[in-house]
Amino acid sequence: MDPVNWPTDPRKESALLVGVQHRGQTGADLEDTLEELAQLTDTAGGVVVGQFVCRQDHPHPGHYIGKGKAEEIAEWIATHKPATVIFDDELSPAQGRNLEKIFKTKVIDRTQMILDIFAQHARTKEGCLQIELAQLGYLLPRLRRMWTHLERQKGGIGMHGPGESQLETDRRRIEERMARIRKDLTQVQRHRQELRRGRRRHGWALASLVGYTNAGKSTLLNALTDANVKAYDQLFATLDPTTRQVELPDNQSILLTDTVGFIRKLPHGLVESFKATLEEVVEADLLVHVIDASHPGVEKQIKAVHAVLEEIGAGEKPVLNVLNKVDLLEDNSEILFWQQEHREALPISAAQGVGLDRVVDAVREHQRGGSLDLTLRVPVSDGKALNFLENRATVHDRTYTDQSVTLRLTIGRRQLDQLRATGSRFETLTPQP
Ligand SMILES: Nc1nc2c(ncn2[C@@H]2O[C@H](COP(=O)(O)OP(=O)(O)OP(=O)(O)O)[C@@H](O)[C@H]2O)c(=O)[nH]1
Numbered sequence: 001m002d003p004v005n006w007p008t009d010p011r012k013e014s015a016l017l018v019g020v021q022h023r024g025q026t027g028a029d030l031e032d033t034l035e036e037l038a039q040l041t042d043t044a045g046g047v048v049v050g051q052f053v054c055r056q057d058h059p060h061p062g063h064y065i066g067k068g069k070a071e072e073i074a075e076w077i078a079t080h081k082p083a084t085v086i087f088d089d090e091l092s093p094a095q096g097r098n099l100e101k102i103f104k105t106k107v108i109d110r111t112q113m114i115l116d117i118f119a120q121h122a123r124t125k126e127g128c129l130q131i132e133l134a135q136l137g138y139l140l141p142r143l144r145r146m147w148t149h150l151e152r153q154k155g156g157i158g159m160h161g162p163g164e165s166q167l168e169t170d171r172r173r174i175e176e177r178m179a180r181i182r183k184d185l186t187q188v189q190r191h192r193q194e195l196r197r198g199r200r201r202h203g204w205a206l207a208s209l210v211g212y213t214n215a216g217k218s219t220l221l222n223a224l225t226d227a228n229v230k231a232y233d234q235l236f237a238t239l240d241p242t243t244r245q246v247e248l249p250d251n252q253s254i255l256l257t258d259t260v261g262f263i264r265k266l267p268h269g270l271v272e273s274f275k276a277t278l279e280e281v282v283e284a285d286l287l288v289h290v291i292d293a294s295h296p297g298v299e300k301q302i303k304a305v306h307a308v309l310e311e312i313g314a315g316e317k318p319v320l321n322v323l324n325k326v327d328l329l330e331d332n333s334e335i336l337f338w339q340q341e342h343r344e345a346l347p348i349s350a351a352q353g354v355g356l357d358r359v360v361d362a363v364r365e366h367q368r369g370g371s372l373d374l375t376l377r378v379p380v381s382d383g384k385a386l387n388f389l390e391n392r393a394t395v396h397d398r399t400y401t402d403q404s405v406t407l408r409l410t411i412g413r414r415q416l417d418q419l420r421a422t423g424s425r426f427e428t429l430t431p432q433p
């Protein structure tokens with residue numbers, strides 16, 4: 001693909017994108033990746049003015065791409081003068097340094113851009129601390145680069161000693177700051193744990209929305225509750241968790257949390273730093289995976305979400321898959337195909353409020369731990385149990401005698417366990433499965 005003439009917006013930072021096609025990657029894969037990189041650039045406040053693609057099996061240790069390609073790009077840069085060159089993969093500190101020398105312009109990688117977007121979108125103290133930690137972690141091994149730059153500007157003689165010790169001082173300061181942030185974040189984590197414990201004491205089940213960034217998680221939370229979370233056509237619009245109560249039938253409720261979205265090649269340092277936020281996912285009883293069914297790269301997005309869930313230790317959680325944005329699909333055939341592949345996935349449109357009842361029913365079914373059809377005999381004196389059953393189960397009919405009430409009902413496995421735990425002296429007349 002040759003550089004193209006793109007429309008430019010003079011208020012935005014102009015960016016040249018560089019993507020690498022690795023072995024086994026199809027042209028469509030690459031296009032999808034570059035499209036995403038362009039979207040990230042846009043979200044970060046840049047405007048794409050051109051793109052280069054290099055075919056390469058192994059990254060060059062010195063400058064990531066081949067020398068010939070780097071020179072070809074340098075020529076383009078000399079003519080078109082983009083403010084930034086953005087690489088789709090993470091560059092080592094040395095690669096970044098060398099490329100800046102060849103291109104004579106600022107070079108950033110995908111990781112740095114994602115960190116930048118997070119920094120722009122962080123609002124709460126928790127979000128700001130977590131992103132600062134991730135950015136400092138990224139900066140630490142790259143400090144030398146800034147110092148070398150200084151040495152070049154001021155000349156080598158006499159710079160070596162002070163430069164070296166300045167670097168050491170900077171490094172130590174950064175490490176101290178990182179240690180301080182980690183300590184503050186431990187407090188945040190403790191506070192979140194307390195909140196969750198309190199919620200559990202109320203007997204509320206916790207569910208967490210997960211999914212690729214821009215899949216529609218916040219839109220779904222807003223549609224199911226009055227959360228009023230900002231939903232934008234932007235990547236990583238949400239960083240800080242929001243939890244709201246969703247009313248389920250049978251007087252039950254569940255707490256649903258909307259949190260940060262995932263992306264392919266999510267920087268590891270970022271996952272590490274966002275531990276406090278991601279614990280909302282790790283500690284949930286149920287994950288509601290919001291999938292953008294209209295996205296051309298949807299299968300890869302699903303894989304990326306599964307990979308992040310594995311990484312944070314939430315790979316084994318029960319998941320309810322919802323296929324969102326079905327209003328954008330041309331016809332039903334895609335949905336039918338999807339349902340063959342992912343049998344239980346629920347087609348919905350969060351934006352248009354279609355299929356939300358099914359989501360609520362499925363969450364409720366999960367919360368009940370499956371339903372049982374039973375006949376129970378409860379002593380009339382056990383008002384507490386009778387009250388519990390009237391509220392928490394669906395009672396089909398009641399037969400009264402002097403001593404007892406016989407109820408034919410449908411009840412969640414979990415609710416039955418709760419009733420047992422109260423020490424109630426009910427009898428089960430139908431054999432339990
Ligand atoms: N057509 C259509 N658009 C939708 C639907 N659901 C969400 N969107 C749009 O998709 C974009 C992203 O929605 P969000 O709810 O912000 O997505 P998110 O998953 O919270 O994204 P991040 O917080 O950025 O990770 C917005 O422009 C929404 O209006 C849907 O069912 N149909």
Ligand SMILES: [Mg+2]
Pocket residue numbers: 217218219230231237238
């Ligand atoms: Mg969101």
